[in-house]
Amino acid sequence: MARIVLDNVGVEFPVYSPRSRSLRAALATQLGGTLGGLLTRSENLVTVRALHELSLTLEEGERLALIGANGAGKTTLLRVLAGVYPPVHGSVRIEGKVAAFTDITLGMDLEDSGWDNIIYRCVFLGMDFGQARALAPEIAAFTELGDYLDVPVRTYSQGMLLRLAFAVATAIHPDILVMDEMIAVGDARFAERAGARVDELFDRSKILVMASHNPAILKRYCRNALWLDHGRVRALGPMADVLDQYEASLRAQPQG
Amino acid sequence: MPESSPPVAHSSAAPAGNVLGAGARECMAGLAQWRIAHLDGVAVLRRRYARSRLGQFWLTLSTGASIAALGAVWTLLWKQPAAEIFPYIAVSLVLWNFINAVITEGANVFVNHAHALQHQGMAVSTWVYALLYRCVLVLAHDAVIVVAVIAVFGIGLHAQTLLFIPAFALALVAGFCAAYLLGMLCTRYRDMILFTATAMQLLFYITPVLWKRDFLPEGFDWITQVNPLATFLSILREPLLGRAPALEAWGLSALCTALLLLVTLYAAGRVRRRLVYWI
Numbered sequence: 001m002a003r004i005v006l007d008n009v010g011v012e013f014p015v016y017s018p019r020s021r022s023l024r025a026a027l028a029t030q031l032g033g034t035l036g037g038l039l040t041r042s043e044n045l046v047t048v049r050a051l052h053e054l055s056l057t058l059e060e061g062e063r064l065a066l067i068g069a070n071g072a073g074k075t076t077l078l079r080v081l082a083g084v085y086p087p088v089h090g091s092v093r094i095e096g097k098v099a100a101f102t103d104i105t106l107g108m109d110l111e112d113s114g115w116d117n118i119i120y121r122c123v124f125l126g127m128d129f130g131q132a133r134a135l136a137p138e139i140a141a142f143t144e145l146g147d148y149l150d151v152p153v154r155t156y157s158q159g160m161l162l163r164l165a166f167a168v169a170t171a172i173h174p175d176i177l178v179m180d181e182m183i184a185v186g187d188a189r190f191a192e193r194a195g196a197r198v199d200e201l202f203d204r205s206k207i208l209v210m211a212s213h214n215p216a217i218l219k220r221y222c223r224n225a226l227w228l229d230h231g232r233v234r235a236l237g238p239m240a241d242v243l244d245q246y247e248a249s250l251r252a253q254p255q256g
Numbered sequence: 257m258p259e260s261s262p263p264v265a266h267s268s269a270a271p272a273g274n275v276l277g278a279g280a281r282e283c284m285a286g287l288a289q290w291r292i293a294h295l296d297g298v299a300v301l302r303r304r305y306a307r308s309r310l311g312q313f314w315l316t317l318s319t320g321a322s323i324a325a326l327g328a329v330w331t332l333l334w335k336q337p338a339a340e341i342f343p344y345i346a347v348s349l350v351l352w353n354f355i356n357a358v359i360t361e362g363a364n365v366f367v368n369h370a371h372a373l374q375h376q377g378m379a380v381s382t383w384v385y386a387l388l389y390r391c392v393l394v395l396a397h398d399a400v401i402v403v404a405v406i407a408v409f410g411i412g413l414h415a416q417t418l419l420f421i422p423a424f425a426l427a428l429v430a431g432f433c434a435a436y437l438l439g440m441l442c443t444r445y446r447d448m449i450l451f452t453a454t455a456m457q458l459l460f461y462i463t464p465v466l467w468k469r470d471f472l473p474e475g476f477d478w479i480t481q482v483n484p485l486a487t488f489l490s491i492l493r494e495p496l497l498g499r500a501p502a503l504e505a506w507g508l509s510a511l512c513t514a515l516l517l518l519v520t521l522y523a524a525g526r527v528r529r530r531l532v533y534w535i
Contacts (some may be wrong), residue, residue: 072410083264085379086529092266103375107292109299111306123291124376 002096002175002206004058004081010089011051011076011231050076052231054090057164060205065222065239065247066211070226074180074211078102096175096206099125101183104165114149114164115140116157121168135171142167142191142197154227166194170201177205182217200250215243264530276518279525281344283432286381291380297389315397323401324348326466345466346405347496350398352465353429356456359389363452364433364440370535380531381524386434388428402496411498419494426513427488433516440527443534459485484512524528 045159051073058064063225067075079085082100107124108117122132132188138148146154153161153241166183183198186192202208212218218225218239225242227235235242286293305311327342328351362384365488366373369383406412441522442448463486464471480486487508494501 016534079374079377082375083266084374085532088533094264097376098264100376103371106372106375107295108304111303112299120295121298123295129291249385 002060002209004056004095004176004209005093006054006056006080006087006090007092008090009051009054009056009080009087009092010049011073011080011085012047012049012088015046015048025183035113041044045052051080052232053086054233056226056233056236058209060206063140063202063208063221065212065218065225065242066209066241067213067218067225067230068234073229073231074228075102077228077230078178078180078211081176092177097126097171098176098178099172099174100178101169102180104169104183105161108165109155110154111152113151114143114145114153117164118149118168121165125168125172127172132218138209139171141165142171142193163190167197170194170197172201173204175205176207177201177209179208179210179212181212182210182214182221194219215247218243265364269313275525276521277525279521279523281523282379282528283381283521285379286385287426287449289378290385292378292430293386293389296383296386297393300386300390301393316400317393319398320401327376343405343409343411343497344468344493347402347493348465348489349401351492352460352463354391354395354397355427355485355488356460357394357433358431359438360453360456361391362431362438362450364534365435365439366443367439367446367449367533374530375535380528381432381436382468384432384439387433387435388432393433395518396409406496413511414498416498416500417495419500420492423491423501423509424497426509427492430488430509430513430516433513433520436520437516437523440523443531454521459483463489465489484508487512 001209029100066077073182075085076085078100078104080087081094082098082102083094084100086092097157105121109120112120115136118136119129119132122135122139125130127135143149143160145160148156148160156164168184183200185196208220208221210218222239223236225239225246226233226234227246235245301312307312308314323342323346326345327338329337330341330345331338338460346458365383365387366380372383373380394405406466438448442452463483464480469477469480480490490505491501491509494505
Protein backbone atom coordinates (compact mmCIF):
# COMPACT_ATOMS: atom_id res chain seq x y z
CA MET A 1 0.00 0.00 0.00
CA ALA A 2 1.47 3.31 -1.03
CA ARG A 3 -0.19 6.67 -1.14
CA ILE A 4 0.73 10.34 -0.87
CA VAL A 5 -1.75 13.04 0.05
CA LEU A 6 -0.70 16.67 0.18
CA ASP A 7 -3.35 19.08 1.38
CA ASN A 8 -2.82 22.79 0.86
CA VAL A 9 0.90 22.50 1.57
CA GLY A 10 2.97 25.62 1.94
CA VAL A 11 6.70 25.84 2.66
CA GLU A 12 8.55 29.04 3.48
CA PHE A 13 12.19 29.50 4.32
CA PRO A 14 13.19 32.12 6.80
CA VAL A 15 16.36 33.91 5.73
CA TYR A 16 18.19 34.98 8.86
CA SER A 17 20.69 37.76 8.74
CA PRO A 18 23.68 37.31 11.05
CA ARG A 19 21.95 39.92 13.20
CA SER A 20 18.78 37.96 13.73
CA ARG A 21 20.73 34.73 14.19
CA SER A 22 21.95 36.05 17.49
CA LEU A 23 19.92 35.61 20.60
CA ARG A 24 20.53 39.19 21.66
CA ALA A 25 18.88 40.50 18.50
CA ALA A 26 15.90 38.19 18.98
CA LEU A 27 15.42 39.39 22.54
CA ALA A 28 15.73 42.99 21.43
CA THR A 29 13.15 42.34 18.74
CA GLN A 30 10.76 40.69 21.17
CA LEU A 31 11.16 43.43 23.75
CA GLY A 32 11.03 46.13 21.09
CA GLY A 33 7.71 44.72 20.00
CA THR A 34 6.25 45.09 23.45
CA LEU A 35 7.90 48.45 24.03
CA GLY A 36 5.98 50.24 21.33
CA GLY A 37 7.18 48.66 18.13
CA LEU A 38 10.50 50.43 17.75
CA LEU A 39 11.87 47.28 16.27
CA THR A 40 9.58 44.92 14.46
CA ARG A 41 9.97 41.27 13.83
CA SER A 42 9.75 41.69 10.10
CA GLU A 43 12.71 44.02 10.08
CA ASN A 44 15.14 41.12 10.28
CA LEU A 45 13.14 38.23 8.98
CA VAL A 46 12.81 37.72 5.26
CA THR A 47 10.97 34.61 4.13
CA VAL A 48 11.23 32.93 0.77
CA ARG A 49 8.10 31.11 -0.29
CA ALA A 50 9.09 27.82 -1.91
CA LEU A 51 5.71 26.06 -2.13
CA HIS A 52 2.29 27.62 -2.02
CA GLU A 53 -1.15 26.04 -1.54
CA LEU A 54 -0.12 22.76 -3.09
CA SER A 55 -2.65 19.93 -3.00
CA LEU A 56 -1.87 16.62 -4.60
CA THR A 57 -2.89 12.97 -4.27
CA LEU A 58 -0.68 10.23 -5.66
CA GLU A 59 -2.04 6.68 -5.73
CA GLU A 60 -0.21 3.41 -6.14
CA GLY A 61 1.20 3.02 -9.66
CA GLU A 62 1.78 6.74 -10.15
CA ARG A 63 4.82 7.82 -12.15
CA LEU A 64 5.03 11.56 -11.76
CA ALA A 65 7.49 13.96 -13.34
CA LEU A 66 8.22 17.34 -11.77
CA ILE A 67 9.08 20.04 -14.27
CA GLY A 68 9.71 23.74 -13.97
CA ALA A 69 12.47 26.33 -14.08
CA ASN A 70 15.23 26.52 -11.48
CA GLY A 71 13.77 27.75 -8.22
CA ALA A 72 10.25 26.58 -9.10
CA GLY A 73 10.12 24.41 -5.97
CA LYS A 74 10.85 20.96 -7.41
CA THR A 75 13.54 20.03 -4.94
CA THR A 76 11.57 21.49 -2.05
CA LEU A 77 8.57 19.35 -3.01
CA LEU A 78 10.79 16.26 -3.23
CA ARG A 79 12.12 17.01 0.25
CA VAL A 80 8.61 17.42 1.60
CA LEU A 81 7.79 13.98 0.18
CA ALA A 82 11.00 12.58 1.70
CA GLY A 83 9.95 13.89 5.12
CA VAL A 84 12.85 16.35 5.31
CA TYR A 85 10.68 19.48 5.47
CA PRO A 86 7.63 19.34 7.72
CA PRO A 87 5.16 21.65 5.96
CA VAL A 88 4.77 25.16 7.35
CA HIS A 89 1.13 25.23 6.19
CA GLY A 90 -1.27 22.41 5.37
CA SER A 91 -0.69 18.70 5.89
CA VAL A 92 1.19 15.79 4.36
CA ARG A 93 0.20 12.15 4.65
CA ILE A 94 2.54 9.49 3.33
CA GLU A 95 1.75 5.77 3.40
CA GLY A 96 4.64 3.51 2.52
CA LYS A 97 8.41 3.44 2.85
CA VAL A 98 10.08 6.36 1.11
CA ALA A 99 13.54 6.28 -0.42
CA ALA A 100 14.89 9.67 -1.48
CA PHE A 101 17.71 9.87 -4.00
CA THR A 102 18.68 13.48 -3.56
CA ASP A 103 22.20 12.50 -2.50
CA ILE A 104 23.04 8.88 -3.19
CA THR A 105 26.41 9.10 -1.45
CA LEU A 106 24.95 10.19 1.92
CA GLY A 107 26.56 8.29 4.78
CA MET A 108 29.65 7.22 2.84
CA ASP A 109 33.05 7.53 4.46
CA LEU A 110 35.83 8.20 1.96
CA GLU A 111 38.49 6.78 4.30
CA ASP A 112 36.83 3.37 4.27
CA SER A 113 36.78 0.58 1.70
CA GLY A 114 34.16 0.04 -0.96
CA TRP A 115 32.82 -2.98 0.93
CA ASP A 116 32.38 -0.93 4.11
CA ASN A 117 30.64 1.81 2.19
CA ILE A 118 28.18 -0.64 0.66
CA ILE A 119 27.15 -1.54 4.21
CA TYR A 120 27.00 2.12 5.30
CA ARG A 121 24.76 3.09 2.40
CA CYS A 122 22.47 0.09 2.92
CA VAL A 123 22.05 1.01 6.59
CA PHE A 124 21.29 4.63 5.67
CA LEU A 125 18.64 3.33 3.31
CA GLY A 126 17.00 1.50 6.21
CA MET A 127 18.42 -2.04 6.23
CA ASP A 128 19.81 -3.86 9.24
CA PHE A 129 23.38 -5.17 9.18
CA GLY A 130 22.30 -8.70 8.26
CA GLN A 131 20.28 -7.54 5.27
CA ALA A 132 23.11 -5.26 4.19
CA ARG A 133 25.70 -8.04 4.34
CA ALA A 134 23.40 -10.41 2.46
CA LEU A 135 22.92 -7.88 -0.33
CA ALA A 136 26.57 -6.75 -0.50
CA PRO A 137 27.93 -9.46 -2.86
CA GLU A 138 25.26 -8.78 -5.49
CA ILE A 139 25.88 -5.03 -5.26
CA ALA A 140 29.63 -5.53 -5.42
CA ALA A 141 29.34 -7.74 -8.49
CA PHE A 142 27.25 -5.13 -10.26
CA THR A 143 29.81 -2.35 -9.65
CA GLU A 144 32.52 -4.40 -11.46
CA LEU A 145 35.02 -2.65 -9.22
CA GLY A 146 36.72 -5.94 -8.29
CA ASP A 147 39.75 -5.51 -6.04
CA TYR A 148 39.13 -1.77 -5.79
CA LEU A 149 36.38 -2.60 -3.30
CA ASP A 150 39.10 -3.46 -0.77
CA VAL A 151 40.80 -0.03 -0.87
CA PRO A 152 39.60 3.30 0.57
CA VAL A 153 36.95 5.02 -1.50
CA ARG A 154 39.00 8.24 -1.56
CA THR A 155 41.27 6.56 -4.14
CA TYR A 156 38.34 6.08 -6.53
CA SER A 157 37.68 8.23 -9.57
CA GLN A 158 34.45 10.18 -9.63
CA GLY A 159 32.97 7.63 -12.06
CA MET A 160 33.89 4.68 -9.84
CA LEU A 161 32.39 6.36 -6.78
CA LEU A 162 29.16 7.02 -8.67
CA ARG A 163 29.02 3.42 -9.84
CA LEU A 164 29.26 2.23 -6.26
CA ALA A 165 26.58 4.65 -5.07
CA PHE A 166 24.35 3.74 -7.99
CA ALA A 167 24.68 0.01 -7.38
CA VAL A 168 23.55 0.37 -3.76
CA ALA A 169 20.76 2.85 -4.55
CA THR A 170 19.24 0.52 -7.13
CA ALA A 171 19.37 -2.54 -4.88
CA ILE A 172 16.61 -1.47 -2.53
CA HIS A 173 12.85 -2.11 -2.41
CA PRO A 174 11.09 1.15 -1.55
CA ASP A 175 7.35 1.77 -1.77
CA ILE A 176 7.86 5.35 -2.82
CA LEU A 177 10.87 6.52 -4.78
CA VAL A 178 11.79 10.20 -4.86
CA MET A 179 14.51 11.31 -7.28
CA ASP A 180 16.18 14.61 -8.05
CA GLU A 181 17.45 14.14 -11.61
CA MET A 182 17.98 10.70 -13.05
CA ILE A 183 20.93 8.91 -11.51
CA ALA A 184 23.27 8.35 -14.44
CA VAL A 185 26.55 6.48 -14.50
CA GLY A 186 29.59 5.40 -16.34
CA ASP A 187 30.68 4.55 -19.83
CA ALA A 188 28.40 3.34 -22.63
CA ARG A 189 28.61 -0.35 -21.78
CA PHE A 190 27.96 0.21 -18.10
CA ALA A 191 25.15 2.63 -18.90
CA GLU A 192 23.28 -0.16 -20.69
CA ARG A 193 23.39 -2.46 -17.67
CA ALA A 194 22.55 0.49 -15.44
CA GLY A 195 19.47 1.22 -17.53
CA ALA A 196 18.16 -2.31 -17.08
CA ARG A 197 18.78 -2.08 -13.34
CA VAL A 198 16.91 1.22 -13.07
CA ASP A 199 13.96 -0.32 -14.94
CA GLU A 200 13.83 -3.12 -12.37
CA LEU A 201 13.98 -0.64 -9.48
CA PHE A 202 11.15 1.41 -10.98
CA ASP A 203 9.06 -1.73 -11.52
CA ARG A 204 9.45 -2.60 -7.82
CA SER A 205 8.53 0.90 -6.64
CA LYS A 206 4.84 1.61 -6.22
CA ILE A 207 5.09 5.37 -6.62
CA LEU A 208 7.80 7.28 -8.46
CA VAL A 209 8.30 11.03 -8.32
CA MET A 210 11.17 12.37 -10.40
CA ALA A 211 12.36 15.91 -11.06
CA SER A 212 14.39 16.41 -14.19
CA HIS A 213 15.25 18.91 -16.90
CA ASN A 214 15.64 16.15 -19.48
CA PRO A 215 12.37 15.64 -21.42
CA ALA A 216 13.57 12.38 -22.99
CA ILE A 217 14.14 10.78 -19.58
CA LEU A 218 10.85 12.06 -18.21
CA LYS A 219 8.92 10.78 -21.24
CA ARG A 220 10.55 7.40 -20.89
CA TYR A 221 9.80 6.85 -17.20
CA CYS A 222 6.84 9.03 -16.25
CA ARG A 223 3.17 8.91 -17.05
CA ASN A 224 2.02 12.23 -15.61
CA ALA A 225 3.70 15.54 -15.04
CA LEU A 226 3.40 18.36 -12.53
CA TRP A 227 4.57 21.75 -13.72
CA LEU A 228 5.67 23.93 -10.84
CA ASP A 229 6.08 27.67 -11.26
CA HIS A 230 7.20 29.84 -8.36
CA GLY A 231 6.01 27.24 -5.89
CA ARG A 232 2.52 26.91 -7.37
CA VAL A 233 0.99 24.23 -9.56
CA ARG A 234 0.89 25.59 -13.10
CA ALA A 235 -0.37 22.37 -14.71
CA LEU A 236 -0.93 18.74 -13.75
CA GLY A 237 -1.86 16.04 -16.21
CA PRO A 238 -0.63 13.54 -18.79
CA MET A 239 3.09 13.83 -19.53
CA ALA A 240 2.85 14.88 -23.19
CA ASP A 241 0.26 17.63 -22.60
CA VAL A 242 2.03 19.25 -19.68
CA LEU A 243 5.42 19.02 -21.35
CA ASP A 244 4.00 20.68 -24.48
CA GLN A 245 2.57 23.54 -22.44
CA TYR A 246 5.83 23.92 -20.54
CA GLU A 247 7.96 23.96 -23.67
CA ALA A 248 5.58 26.40 -25.34
CA SER A 249 6.01 28.76 -22.39
CA LEU A 250 9.79 28.45 -22.65
CA ARG A 251 9.64 29.41 -26.34
CA ALA A 252 7.46 32.38 -25.46
CA GLN A 253 10.16 33.56 -23.05
CA PRO A 254 13.41 32.72 -24.83
CA GLN A 255 15.56 34.02 -22.00
CA GLY A 256 14.29 31.21 -19.73
CA MET B 257 13.19 -4.28 3.72
CA PRO B 258 9.84 -5.55 2.62
CA GLU B 259 8.08 -4.79 5.90
CA SER B 260 5.49 -2.04 5.55
CA SER B 261 6.02 1.18 7.43
CA PRO B 262 3.23 3.03 9.22
CA PRO B 263 1.83 6.10 7.51
CA VAL B 264 3.65 9.33 8.22
CA ALA B 265 1.50 12.38 8.69
CA HIS B 266 2.80 15.91 9.00
CA SER B 267 0.49 18.76 9.71
CA SER B 268 1.45 22.37 10.20
CA ALA B 269 -0.94 22.53 13.16
CA ALA B 270 0.33 19.90 15.60
CA PRO B 271 -2.36 19.00 18.16
CA ALA B 272 -1.46 20.95 21.28
CA GLY B 273 -2.25 18.28 23.90
CA ASN B 274 -0.17 15.72 22.10
CA VAL B 275 3.10 17.62 21.91
CA LEU B 276 4.85 15.49 24.57
CA GLY B 277 3.65 12.31 22.85
CA ALA B 278 5.00 13.55 19.52
CA GLY B 279 8.27 14.40 21.24
CA ALA B 280 8.50 10.93 22.76
CA ARG B 281 7.84 9.38 19.33
CA GLU B 282 10.61 11.49 17.79
CA CYS B 283 13.06 10.40 20.51
CA MET B 284 12.08 6.72 20.13
CA ALA B 285 12.37 6.94 16.33
CA GLY B 286 15.94 8.15 16.78
CA LEU B 287 16.68 5.19 19.04
CA ALA B 288 15.37 2.87 16.33
CA GLN B 289 18.12 4.29 14.08
CA TRP B 290 20.84 3.03 16.43
CA ARG B 291 22.70 1.49 13.49
CA ILE B 292 23.29 4.91 11.96
CA ALA B 293 24.27 6.27 15.38
CA HIS B 294 26.76 3.42 15.79
CA LEU B 295 28.30 3.88 12.32
CA ASP B 296 28.53 7.65 12.73
CA GLY B 297 29.91 7.50 16.26
CA VAL B 298 32.69 5.12 15.26
CA ALA B 299 33.38 6.92 11.97
CA VAL B 300 33.93 10.31 13.65
CA LEU B 301 36.48 8.84 16.07
CA ARG B 302 38.17 6.90 13.29
CA ARG B 303 38.43 10.03 11.15
CA ARG B 304 39.85 12.01 14.06
CA TYR B 305 42.69 9.52 14.48
CA ALA B 306 42.99 8.40 10.87
CA ARG B 307 46.46 7.21 9.84
CA SER B 308 48.03 7.85 13.23
CA ARG B 309 49.90 4.86 14.56
CA LEU B 310 48.45 4.88 18.06
CA GLY B 311 45.04 5.85 16.75
CA GLN B 312 42.34 6.34 19.33
CA PHE B 313 44.74 5.37 22.12
CA TRP B 314 45.92 8.95 21.94
CA LEU B 315 42.77 9.58 23.94
CA THR B 316 43.96 7.41 26.79
CA LEU B 317 47.49 8.70 26.48
CA SER B 318 46.66 12.41 26.64
CA THR B 319 44.22 12.02 29.52
CA GLY B 320 46.76 9.88 31.37
CA ALA B 321 49.49 12.48 30.86
CA SER B 322 47.25 15.28 32.19
CA ILE B 323 46.35 13.26 35.26
CA ALA B 324 49.98 12.35 35.97
CA ALA B 325 51.09 15.98 35.66
CA LEU B 326 48.23 17.39 37.75
CA GLY B 327 48.62 14.72 40.41
CA ALA B 328 52.34 15.46 40.64
CA VAL B 329 51.69 19.20 41.05
CA TRP B 330 49.09 18.56 43.74
CA THR B 331 51.27 16.19 45.75
CA LEU B 332 54.64 17.91 45.35
CA LEU B 333 53.61 21.56 45.37
CA TRP B 334 50.52 21.56 47.54
CA LYS B 335 51.54 18.60 49.69
CA GLN B 336 48.30 16.70 49.22
CA PRO B 337 48.45 12.98 50.09
CA ALA B 338 49.05 11.16 46.79
CA ALA B 339 46.82 8.21 47.68
CA GLU B 340 43.91 10.58 48.02
CA ILE B 341 44.44 13.24 45.38
CA PHE B 342 45.53 10.99 42.48
CA PRO B 343 42.36 8.87 42.35
CA TYR B 344 40.25 11.97 42.95
CA ILE B 345 41.78 13.90 40.04
CA ALA B 346 41.85 10.89 37.72
CA VAL B 347 38.18 10.06 38.22
CA SER B 348 37.06 13.70 38.19
CA LEU B 349 38.94 14.64 35.06
CA VAL B 350 37.81 11.59 33.10
CA LEU B 351 34.18 12.23 34.05
CA TRP B 352 34.46 15.96 33.38
CA ASN B 353 35.86 15.23 29.91
CA PHE B 354 32.73 13.19 29.26
CA ILE B 355 30.31 15.85 30.55
CA ASN B 356 32.19 18.59 28.72
CA ALA B 357 32.19 16.69 25.41
CA VAL B 358 28.46 15.98 25.57
CA ILE B 359 27.67 19.64 26.13
CA THR B 360 30.17 21.42 23.87
CA GLU B 361 29.69 18.97 21.02
CA GLY B 362 25.95 18.97 21.70
CA ALA B 363 25.94 22.63 20.73
CA ASN B 364 27.10 21.60 17.24
CA VAL B 365 25.17 18.37 16.91
CA PHE B 366 22.66 19.53 14.29
CA VAL B 367 24.88 22.10 12.59
CA ASN B 368 27.47 19.37 11.96
CA HIS B 369 24.88 17.09 10.37
CA ALA B 370 23.21 19.79 8.28
CA HIS B 371 23.77 17.89 5.05
CA ALA B 372 22.20 14.65 6.26
CA LEU B 373 19.28 16.52 7.83
CA GLN B 374 18.58 18.19 4.49
CA HIS B 375 18.72 15.00 2.47
CA GLN B 376 17.10 12.31 4.57
CA GLY B 377 13.79 12.47 6.36
CA MET B 378 14.68 10.92 9.70
CA ALA B 379 14.39 11.53 13.42
CA VAL B 380 16.85 14.31 14.24
CA SER B 381 17.48 12.69 17.64
CA THR B 382 19.48 10.02 15.74
CA TRP B 383 22.40 12.46 15.66
CA VAL B 384 22.10 13.18 19.38
CA TYR B 385 22.32 9.45 20.08
CA ALA B 386 25.32 9.26 17.75
CA LEU B 387 27.02 12.02 19.73
CA LEU B 388 26.22 10.39 23.06
CA TYR B 389 27.49 7.04 21.81
CA ARG B 390 30.75 8.61 20.63
CA CYS B 391 31.25 10.29 24.01
CA VAL B 392 30.67 6.96 25.78
CA LEU B 393 33.28 5.33 23.51
CA VAL B 394 35.79 8.03 24.46
CA LEU B 395 34.91 7.51 28.11
CA ALA B 396 35.53 3.79 27.70
CA HIS B 397 39.07 4.55 26.50
CA ASP B 398 39.68 6.83 29.49
CA ALA B 399 38.19 4.24 31.82
CA VAL B 400 41.43 2.27 31.52
CA ILE B 401 43.13 5.04 33.52
CA VAL B 402 40.41 5.05 36.16
CA VAL B 403 40.70 1.29 36.60
CA ALA B 404 44.50 1.53 36.83
CA VAL B 405 44.44 4.34 39.39
CA ILE B 406 41.79 2.58 41.49
CA ALA B 407 43.92 -0.57 41.51
CA VAL B 408 47.26 1.14 42.14
CA PHE B 409 46.02 3.31 45.01
CA GLY B 410 44.14 0.44 46.60
CA ILE B 411 40.60 1.80 46.45
CA GLY B 412 39.24 -1.45 45.17
CA LEU B 413 35.63 -2.42 44.57
CA HIS B 414 32.89 -1.91 47.13
CA ALA B 415 29.13 -2.34 47.20
CA GLN B 416 28.95 1.44 46.71
CA THR B 417 30.78 1.11 43.38
CA LEU B 418 27.59 -0.35 41.94
CA LEU B 419 25.87 3.00 42.50
CA PHE B 420 27.79 4.21 39.47
CA ILE B 421 25.29 2.34 37.27
CA PRO B 422 22.15 4.32 38.22
CA ALA B 423 24.23 7.52 38.31
CA PHE B 424 25.50 6.91 34.81
CA ALA B 425 22.01 6.08 33.54
CA LEU B 426 20.75 9.37 34.97
CA ALA B 427 23.68 11.25 33.42
CA LEU B 428 23.00 9.68 30.00
CA VAL B 429 19.36 10.79 30.02
CA ALA B 430 20.30 14.28 31.19
CA GLY B 431 23.13 14.41 28.64
CA PHE B 432 20.80 13.42 25.80
CA CYS B 433 18.36 16.16 26.80
CA ALA B 434 21.05 18.81 27.24
CA ALA B 435 22.62 18.05 23.86
CA TYR B 436 19.23 17.97 22.10
CA LEU B 437 18.10 21.30 23.57
CA LEU B 438 21.43 23.02 23.17
CA GLY B 439 21.77 21.68 19.63
CA MET B 440 18.42 23.22 18.68
CA LEU B 441 19.14 26.52 20.37
CA CYS B 442 22.57 26.74 18.72
CA THR B 443 21.18 25.93 15.27
CA ARG B 444 18.79 28.85 15.54
CA TYR B 445 21.15 31.22 17.35
CA ARG B 446 24.67 30.56 16.17
CA ASP B 447 26.23 32.82 18.80
CA MET B 448 25.21 30.22 21.35
CA ILE B 449 27.82 27.79 20.01
CA LEU B 450 30.61 30.15 20.99
CA PHE B 451 28.85 31.10 24.18
CA THR B 452 28.59 27.42 25.19
CA ALA B 453 32.30 26.82 24.66
CA THR B 454 33.20 29.87 26.76
CA ALA B 455 30.68 29.03 29.47
CA MET B 456 32.00 25.47 29.79
CA GLN B 457 35.52 26.81 30.34
CA LEU B 458 34.30 29.00 33.16
CA LEU B 459 32.22 26.17 34.61
CA PHE B 460 35.33 24.00 34.65
CA TYR B 461 36.92 26.42 37.12
CA ILE B 462 33.93 26.64 39.43
CA THR B 463 33.16 22.91 39.38
CA PRO B 464 35.17 20.75 41.79
CA VAL B 465 37.13 18.81 39.17
CA LEU B 466 40.71 19.67 40.06
CA TRP B 467 39.86 20.82 43.57
CA LYS B 468 37.76 19.41 46.36
CA ARG B 469 34.72 20.86 48.00
CA ASP B 470 36.51 21.15 51.34
CA PHE B 471 39.17 23.38 49.72
CA LEU B 472 36.51 26.10 49.59
CA PRO B 473 36.69 28.75 52.30
CA GLU B 474 33.87 28.98 54.83
CA GLY B 475 30.69 30.37 53.30
CA PHE B 476 31.47 29.51 49.67
CA ASP B 477 29.89 26.06 49.73
CA TRP B 478 26.92 27.33 47.73
CA ILE B 479 29.12 27.49 44.60
CA THR B 480 28.97 23.72 44.27
CA GLN B 481 25.37 23.46 45.38
CA VAL B 482 23.85 25.70 42.70
CA ASN B 483 25.93 24.12 39.92
CA PRO B 484 24.12 21.10 38.45
CA LEU B 485 27.32 19.96 36.75
CA ALA B 486 28.96 19.66 40.19
CA THR B 487 26.00 17.61 41.37
CA PHE B 488 26.15 15.21 38.44
CA LEU B 489 29.92 14.99 38.80
CA SER B 490 29.57 14.03 42.46
CA ILE B 491 27.02 11.23 41.93
CA LEU B 492 29.25 9.80 39.18
CA ARG B 493 32.53 10.20 41.06
CA GLU B 494 31.73 9.10 44.60
CA PRO B 495 30.79 5.48 43.72
CA LEU B 496 34.05 5.07 41.78
CA LEU B 497 35.96 6.26 44.85
CA GLY B 498 34.10 3.69 46.94
CA ARG B 499 31.70 6.08 48.62
CA ALA B 500 27.95 6.56 48.43
CA PRO B 501 26.90 9.94 46.99
CA ALA B 502 24.95 12.27 49.25
CA LEU B 503 21.20 11.85 49.17
CA GLU B 504 20.65 15.48 48.24
CA ALA B 505 22.94 15.05 45.22
CA TRP B 506 20.78 12.15 44.03
CA GLY B 507 17.64 14.18 44.50
CA LEU B 508 18.98 17.24 42.72
CA SER B 509 20.27 15.18 39.78
CA ALA B 510 16.98 13.35 39.45
CA LEU B 511 15.06 16.62 39.57
CA CYS B 512 17.32 18.20 36.92
CA THR B 513 16.96 15.17 34.69
CA ALA B 514 13.17 15.14 35.02
CA LEU B 515 12.91 18.84 34.17
CA LEU B 516 15.29 18.52 31.23
CA LEU B 517 13.34 15.52 29.94
CA LEU B 518 10.06 17.40 30.07
CA VAL B 519 11.45 20.40 28.19
CA THR B 520 13.18 18.13 25.67
CA LEU B 521 10.02 16.15 24.90
CA TYR B 522 8.17 19.41 24.40
CA ALA B 523 10.91 20.75 22.11
CA ALA B 524 11.13 17.47 20.19
CA GLY B 525 7.37 17.52 19.71
CA ARG B 526 6.97 21.14 18.71
CA VAL B 527 10.20 22.96 17.89
CA ARG B 528 11.71 20.05 15.98
CA ARG B 529 9.42 20.92 13.03
CA ARG B 530 11.30 24.17 12.54
CA LEU B 531 14.80 22.77 13.01
CA VAL B 532 15.54 21.90 9.39
CA TYR B 533 14.52 25.41 8.33
CA TRP B 534 17.13 26.91 10.64
CA ILE B 535 20.04 25.04 9.11
